[in-house]
Amino acid sequence: MFRVLKKSVHTGAGRLGTCAAAAMALSTAPAAAKDKANPLLKLAGAPAGLTLRGSYRSRIEVLDNQARASGPENDFMWSHRAILFAEYDTGPIRIGGELRDARAAGQRPNSTAGVGEVNSLEPVQAYLAADLGELFSAGSTAALTLGRVTLEIGSGRQIAEPDFPNSVNSYTGAVFEWNSQAEDRLVGFWTMPSTRLPNKPSDVHANGVKLDRMSDDLSLYGLSFTKADLFGGALGEAYALRLEEQDSPEYPTRNRRLTILGARVSRAPARGKLDFEVEAIRQVGLARASARPADENDREVEAYLVHVEIGRKGTDDWSIRPSLQFDIATGDDRDPTKLTRFDPLFGAPRGDFGPTSLYGAVTRSNLMSVGARVEVTPSKRTDAALMTRALWLNSPVDSFAATGVQDRTGASGRWAGVQFEGRVRHWILPKRLRVEGGAAWLAKGRFLRDAPNVSCRGDSHFGYLDLTVSF
Template sequence: MKFRRGIAALAMIGATFSSTYTHASERLLNDVLNSPEWFSITGESRIRFEHLDEQYRAGLEGSDQGLYLRTNLLAEAKFDNFSLVGELLDSRQLFDIADEGSPLSTSTVNPLDVLQAYVEVPTDNFLPGKGSVKVGRFTMNIGSRRFVSRNGTRNTINSYAGIDWQWKDSSNNTWRAFYTSPVQRRVDGDPLDNEAKTDQIQEEVDFWGLYFSPNSGRLNSEWYVFGLDEDDDVNQPTANRELYTVGGRIWKKPAPNQWDYQVESAYQWGDSNASRSSDVELDNSAYFIHTEIGYSFDHPKSPQLIFQYDYVSGDKDADDNDTESFDTLFGSRRFDFGPTATFGPFVRNNLSTPGVRFKWKPSDNTRAHILLRGFWLASDEDGLRAAGISNAEGESENYIGTQLAVRWRWNAIPNRLKFDVSAAYLDAGDLLENAGQNDATFVYTAATFVF
């Protein structure tokens, strides 16, 4: 019943989007408001229906579904020597299609609050090249987005409060430095109720980073270091992580009839508590590597075949005071491991996973891909954390399962209306089966209206 309600609601809202576009006579919000040249305002609203058939998470069973709406409104005022930027974000579930058994949290629901509010000052007047400094609350995308990203798939978005300096010098080398405190997303009571509670800055958490990407005609590369230092406060228990992550990425861009590649690796060290509720301090030493090689065919549909492999370390011994468990910080994972949201069985922790991806463009305004990956535990003594499955004594086999995922995107009305359809099937391996979990099937369909 809830599945049919979700499809019906999505169809109804999709029809509303189409009607809105028609009556707007192709005029965006700026034009409707007749905004002056120094001021701009834009918005975007995405509705997505998700359905998960069978659960991979420990302790849960049956199906799950949800209808989620994410709407943001961005305003910018540009003056001669600075700019003011503000953005509101509203993320909620609709029509109670999700239920009390749904894995809802502030990763899914975050009713109306301030996502960004900052002043940006250009540095061109006192530094060669081109750059700027942001001060206030803002979102960030850095490098490959595996460690710091403005979330695309998830229904809520990470933001930070502090200072962010970006600079491209006279040789076109890119530099970046930031020092921030993450913003804690909050809801009042049960996320199902969509009751707002003001987000707050995590003053006891410091997140900083340095980034450099040299301008080279032969090799694309980037290098970075991130630091995270957190302590508990009255409103937010933490694992007291003090982590340092250093890494880099090199890559060659795709081109017709040519091979391309990408390699990214990072090492992480520091200390943290075993969990948010534990006082046991562990020494961290962990690492991550992503490799891929692809070939692009010279064809109007731009087909590309990519072979991928990711290795992310896991804890080798749950009974010692050391951990090799990797922390992906504030990164995104959809582009590596397939759909997240209600699904998302894989995070960058304790994985060994080869895969193959095929991408193509069915038409000028559509994109599609197919992804096939096998998943194993990197450490038999650790578990699958996203599923809440422990394997502390290595009692189970380390084969998690095989996942097939497909995605199709259609830019129906350029810069105005987009559709996104995706599906994934997880064939449960020994680890999941021994934990009493089954094969899982996930589908979603989304419509995004830009105004």
């Protein structure tokens, strides 16, 4: 189902000191009292119409044997993410905003940590929303939002508001959303995606404060429709997106002019029932092979992605859900007139391909993969998942996924290896304090050991532990 303007999810906290103080207060208060009142809202006097939420997350992560072609062999990072969200509902008009402060420390000077990990004091949302009441059919609702927002479309494989990274993309423009009484949904939008700043490695390492850039040099617009009950409780989705990009003196680009057409059918997991998801995305248009100013040669774009998943949740106390996945995302071949590498755009790879941040080896570009996952929920406060994936290159002459590792001759083959990953989450205090830990192991195959620009031939190991306070 298309999820747009997820203002009520992951919302939360301002500066780190304030958040830490709130965390200490939460840890000493009775659990029953914490669940009855929002501490921030209570502090503000709980005026009618005001929504106020916050969160603070602290994470430690370590990496051994880098999978990327660049970056240190081993790395460490201690990151912090604080979020504060506020919205005031006057009746037909809502006024909202969200501030994020994402910082990191301890990483090596040549770390791969970037704008996904560091984006200090950024107002990712600032909007006016008008509730338009019933439109087109009885019992429907409609809203028009103007300003800066966050977006997630469908599965989030092209446009997402991910939770694992510290920072997210924001979009400035207009979003129209309509929902029928039967829960069908229509979304139309025109936006300017922000370029997250600072993006220079030295500024990232110093946690520099620089507001994200928006410009009509980069625009993203589209239309999506969700049918709530297509058949047997399944959702059907179709969407069309358009990305238009051009150079500016300070920010050279690949001048992408892409049309993206996607369709998805899915049935959500339910106890004792088969669930599934099938999504296909096609990208066509024009782009350049590089962002170099001297590169003025437009090439035809023709790329696609297919994702298939099938699973079944058990009826036992642990709600065990095994599932199987298949993914293919095209890569560039030897045709000099075409670009066939699938562009992840603003999508989130975490749900399908494991942790990002210092690890982030696998994403939706030049990839073929089959995998199996087991999810368990032993209690309302605890859940866990284990996943394994076999990984191949779609094209042996293109770089693999997000690693930058490439053999232009194709002599290193297609076999990238096997990835194992898992995570456990537990609410220490329900809805208030959660701990999460996870790990990934990439057993490298021939390609990731033999390609000419491999930086480290040993298997990659990654682990993280984080603590999140919500209030």
